[in-house]
Amino acid sequence: MRVLGIETSCDETGVAIYATDGGLLAHALYSQIELHARYGGVVPELASRDHIRKLLPLIQEVIDEAGVETNALDGVAYTAGPGLVGALLVGALTGRCLAWSWGVPAIAVHHMEGHLLAPMLEPDPPGFPFIALLVSGGHCLLVEVEGIGRYRVLGESIDDAVGEAFDKTAKLLGLPYPGGPALAQLARQGNPERFTFPRPMTDRPGLDFSFSGLKTFALNTWRESSQDDQDRADIARAFEEAVADTMAIKCRRAVRQTGNRQLVIAGGVGANQRLRERLGDLMQAEGGHIFYPRPEFCTDNGAMIAYAGHQRLQAGQSAPLSVSVTPRWSLEDLDPVENA
Ligand code: KG4
Ligand code: ZN
Numbered sequence: 001m002r003v004l005g006i007e008t009s010c011d012e013t014g015v016a017i018y019a020t021d022g023g024l025l026a027h028a029l030y031s032q033i034e035l036h037a038r039y040g041g042v043v044p045e046l047a048s049r050d051h052i053r054k055l056l057p058l059i060q061e062v063i064d065e066a067g068v069e070t071n072a073l074d075g076v077a078y079t080a081g082p083g084l085v086g087a088l089l090v091g092a093l094t095g096r097c098l099a100w101s102w103g104v105p106a107i108a109v110h111h112m113e114g115h116l117l118a119p120m121l122e123p124d125p126p127g128f129p130f131i132a133l134l135v136s137g138g139h140c141l142l143v144e145v146e147g148i149g150r151y152r153v154l155g156e157s158i159d160d161a162v163g164e165a166f167d168k169t170a171k172l173l174g175l176p177y178p179g180g181p182a183l184a185q186l187a188r189q190g191n192p193e194r195f196t197f198p199r200p201m202t203d204r205p206g207l208d209f210s211f212s213g214l215k216t217f218a219l220n221t222w223r224e225s226s227q228d229d230q231d232r233a234d235i236a237r238a239f240e241e242a243v244a245d246t247m248a249i250k251c252r253r254a255v256r257q258t259g260n261r262q263l264v265i266a267g268g269v270g271a272n273q274r275l276r277e278r279l280g281d282l283m284q285a286e287g288g289h290i291f292y293p294r295p296e297f298c299t300d301n302g303a304m305i306a307y308a309g310h311q312r313l314q315a316g317q318s319a320p321l322s323v324s325v326t327p328r329w330s331l332e333d334l335d336p337v338e339n340a
Pocket of ligand 1: 164
């Protein structure tokens with residue numbers, strides 16, 4: 001079975017083809033970063049319009065790269081949520097219409113399910129069950145994964161998502177959008193001894209997160225500093241260290257609470273090197289294993305949607321002809337895939 005995957009939930013147009021035999025045949029990504037950079041964040045209406053411009057050419061590019069005819073495609077998967085409603089509609093309508101015109105089934109994919117299954121595209125994937133730490137611009141979740149569609153949310157952020165906290169902290173330090181990678185790069189030059197930021201919500205039981213206080217702490221530290229380049233780098237370092245340490249504390253709790261020693265890290269912030277090191281050390285100490293997608297599949301992409309859709313289509317699931325998107329959508333509301 002060959003499945004075309006389409007991702008348009010935010011500011012990246014991603015397209016890929018995943019096949020039962022052969023795995024990932026082709027993938028392509030167009031990022032709207034330049035379009036939104038001058039506004040310091042994603043402008044939803046501009047995002048939708050740009051997806052309209054880029055999606056069909058990108059689909060053509062991926063079909064050409066995979067060397068398949070359209071009649072060799074057996075299904076279409078599109079991200080139906082969570083995300084920006086206009087952006088989602090572009091991918092959902094295009095995907096649904098293409099599937100209808102090709103006479104194949106379509107499937108609506110949950111964006112975060114895409115992220116959490118992304119490590120399955122790597123040579124040494126985890127087996128079920130595992131724990132997933134999903135860290136993106138819109139979400140911060142710890143999930144117990146029994147199988148595809150069988151998810152239990154163990155903890156989540158009660159305010160900002162972790163990527164959002166990276167982006168806002170980067171912005172207050174005067175770094176360009178999107179701030180996460182820029183802050184991470186700057187943190188390498190920072191002195192880890194200079195500032196110690198709080199580890200939010202680690203002094204009480206539970207697996208929820210909170211990041212808005214950390215952002216305020218960074219703001220106050222910045223205001224009280226002389227605001228030179230070294231201050232900027234030292235604050236970036238302290239912020240990154242506090243996030244990585246907080247994640248490690250919560251993941252250790254989740255591992256011990258569930259007795260599950262396989263940890264998946266996925267979502268854009270999963271590309272963060274310091275977080276990977278810190279969680280890698282943790283899992284080694286716990287006698288467990290850690291799994292990541294390659295960095296380009298940590299951030300939004302079409303490959304993870306093609307893969308998730310492929311698993312669901314292969315199990316006989318499909319979306320009706322009417323098109324709907326779900327901008328707010330809990331992972332716990334998904335249909336399970338039997339035997340997965
Ligand atoms: O998964 P993603 O591409 O989009 C959403 O689903 O939200 O995640 C984007 C987020 C942004 O907040 C971005 O700043 C952050 O991931 N990010 C990083 C890094 N690379 C991307 N944050 C910290 N360090 C990085 N290396
Ligand atoms: Zn994402």
